[in-house]
Amino acid sequence: MFKRVVLFLLFTAMFLLDAGRGFSQIAELSKLESNLPLIKDSIRYVNTLNRIAMLSHLRYRDSCLYYARKAKQISLRHNYSKGIADAKNCEAIYYVSLNNYLSAKYFNDALQLYKSIGDQENVCQVLMNIGVLISVSKNEDRGLDYMNEAFEKSKSLKNDSIRSIIIGNLLGIDTSMKQDRFDALFKEGKRIAEKYKDDRMILYYEASEGRRLYQEGEKGKGMEMLLKSLHSAERLGFETVKVWIYGPLSDMMLDEGKHEEAMDYLKKGIEESEKYGYAEFYLGFAEKLYQHYKDHNEPEKAYHYVSLLLAKQNSIAAAADKSGYNYLNYALRENENEELKDKASSRRKTIALLSCLFALSVALLFLVYRSLRNKREHGKTQQKLHEITLMQNAGLQQTNHFNTMLISVIAHDVRQPFSTIVMLSSVFNDDVDLLTEEEKLGIMKELAETSQKSLSFMDGLLEWIKSKKTGFEYQPEKLLIRDLIFEANTFFKIAQEKKQIKLVLDIPSATTVLAHKQMLLFILRNILNNATKFSPAEGVIHIDLAEDEEHMVIRIKDQGAGMSQEQIGQLFMAGSGDLEQNENNGAGLALSISYEMAMIMNAKISVTSELGNGAVFYISLKN
Structure with missing residues (x-):
């Protein structure tokens, strides 16, 4: 038979609760x-x-x-x-x-539940799924361990239909498998699929065999077999199989010099991947189209498909953010496991220590009557030590909370602009010959704006960190409000221009206020960021102020979707989320930090809003 040709790359299409x-x-x-x-x-x-x-x-x-x-x-x-x-x-x-992190979490939860109820068939299925997920994440050895465990456990199943899928995945993952074992397993997998009349898996095995025939020189027979599998998939409604076959068919057409036919298959792949939600297929097809047109010096088409590729990658990243479970959660969970181990070890040591103290206490009981006064003094000392310990624990908890907040803010607000910079730089470096001068200038402008925005954000963040340390001295300065708002809005001009949002500023140019510049800039940037983000196209952001002898109130009104009273009540709480997503911790913490900065400046931030009528943020400062 053959080896490595099978390449069941599209593993997710083979996840089944039961086969057949x-x-x-x-x-x-x-x-x-x-x-x-x-x-x-x-x-x-x-x-x-x-x-x-x-x-x-x-x-x-x-x-x-x-x-x-x-x-x-x-x-x-x-x-x-x-x-x-x-x-x-x-x-x-x-x-x-x-x-991947959220997927692994759910798979592990399901595995533990299946084990607890003795559902061996689904234990095998989830072990296989975890093995595939880990292998796709570039850890083939660990993934193979799970796959082999699923393979061995499935041997004892009364209904062994799942083995057809397990074998298919095992053949695609184990690159060290000997040829004779590979051939035997391929035959066994196909036999099981035919036994249970599993048309989907039969098509996978037949399509893989057609690919093998083509690569071994029987090109006509191999292509005919693959086209037959494609027609069967279309007739039976197997979208995953059909979309998967587009890949090897496009490769064969390119090998035959039929470039137009190859591109047609790839374009069909993109269209149907988008229709059915197959993000992993979409990325592969878009990258192939981009590379083909780039190699054949067709810059407009190449730029079109690299744009689609970047847009899909961004949407996947946004979906990960929306899920609320990312690498930071995964890493923190691993740290929690280590902490639990440390605590268990500490408890064992504590038990041993308490046992020793108990024995010592029994030996010293006869001396108690002679040491009443010393005991009272000792009790007072212990009380003081206890109070000191409580204070230290409270300080450690506060520091830990502060560090967690800081990590979350950096993970959200610093990592994202750097990712944008890396992506734009990659496009500029790899495809510079494909870009027009106007596109190059646009990329450079966006790089500069993103870099400046990151630096300015870090300045504000550093001021907040300083304010949390002992010895911080608040030093306000006289600031021109109008100039400060223009400076804060610099980072959102591009987004506002793209959405045709108009900024209306009704503040006299000579109006001043006494405040800390970096802190007030940080607050204004966060409010303007949300106003720009949630304002509709061609919307208006209106800024004016009201003042009396003691206070000056800056009002920032947008025309966004507005907020409920429940959302307003939680808006400035640490970890509550941003205006739209309760799970977007970094943006929510930025508003919480803004609230703390306002308190340091003896100022106040508040908001009024109704669903569908936008929001008005108020910054009340000492006049």
């Missing part, structure tokens, strides 16, 4: 959806929701997440462990191409 009868799964999905309103039993209803979620991920992935979350909510109310495990497994599959 691929074509009937489409009919089953329609039947389940139509019968769902008729089901009255809660457990049966949950099982149906999870089955729909699993089948949906092969076609429209958003439906997979919708049904899985609905099933999990009901399962939690009924304490139904299998329902919770199935739902978490579906959630993990949905996030495979969007957020």
Whole structure:
């Protein structure tokens, strides 16, 4: 047979709750959806929701997440462990191409639940899924450990249909497998797929064999076999198989010199990947199209596809942010595990120490009557030490909270602009010959603006850090309000121009205020950032002020979607989130820091808003 040709690169398409009868799964999905309103039993209803979620991920992935979350909510109310495990497994599959860390979390949660209820078939399935996820994340050895464990456990299953999929993934991951074992496993996997009439897996094996024939010189037969698999996938409604086949077909067409046909397959791949939510396919097709047009000196088309590629990467990054679970959460969780180990070790030492102290106390009891006065003094000393310890613990907790806030802000607000700088620099360096002068100037301008914005943000952040340290002395200075607002708004001009947002400033040029420049700039930037971000296209940001003998109030009004009273109540709380996402911790902390800076300057920040009527931020300063 053959080896390495199989290359089941599109692993996510092979995640199944149970294998068998691929074509009937489409009919089953329609039947389940139509019968769902008729089901009255809660457990049966949950099982149906999870089955729909699993089948949906092969076609429209958003439906997979919708049904899985609905099933999990009901399962939690009924304490139904299998329902919770199935739902978490579906959630993990949905996030495979969007957020590896969140996907791994859900897979591990599902695995522990399946083990606790003795569901060996699904234990094998989740072990396989974890192995694939880890391998895709460039840790092939660790991924292979999980895959081999799934392979061995599946041997004892009464219903061994899952082995066809496990074998397919194992062949794609184990690069050190000997040829004779590879051939034997390939035959076994295909035999199991045929035994259970699993049309989807049969097509995968046949398409892989066609690819092997082409690479070994039987080009006509190999291409014919692959085209036959494509037509079967289209007829049976197997979108994942069809989109996967576009890749090797485009390679064959390029090898034959049929560039137009090759590009047609890649363009179909992009179109259908976008339609069905296959982000991993989309990135591969877009990169191939970009590289082809770049190599053939067609800059306009190359620029178009590199733009699509960058846009999709940005949308995946945004989805990871929206999920609220990223590398920072993953790293902190690992740190928590280490801390738990340290605490366990500390407890063992404490028990040993307490045992020694107990023995010593028994030996010294007879001396107590002669040391009453010393005991009283000792008690006072212990009380003082206890108070000192409590104060130190409180200080350590405050420092730890401060450091966590600082890490979150840096992870959100500093990492993002640097990522933008790296991405823009890469486009400029790699594709400089493809860009017009106007595009080059635009990239350089955006690089400069992003860099300046990062430096200015760090200045404000450093001032906040200084204010948290002992010995900080608040030193206000006389500032021209109008000039300060223009300086703060510098970083949002490009975004405002793109959205055609108009900034209206009704403040006399000579108006001054006594405040700390960097702190006030930090506050203004955060409010202007949110106003620009949430204002509609062609909106207006209006800034004016009102003053009396004691106070000056700067009012910043936007025309965004507005906020509920509940959102306003939590807006300036640390870790509450930004105006739109409760899970976007960095932006929410920036508003919390702004609130603290205002307090240091004896100022106050407040907001009024109604849903649909925008928001008005007020900065009240001493006149």
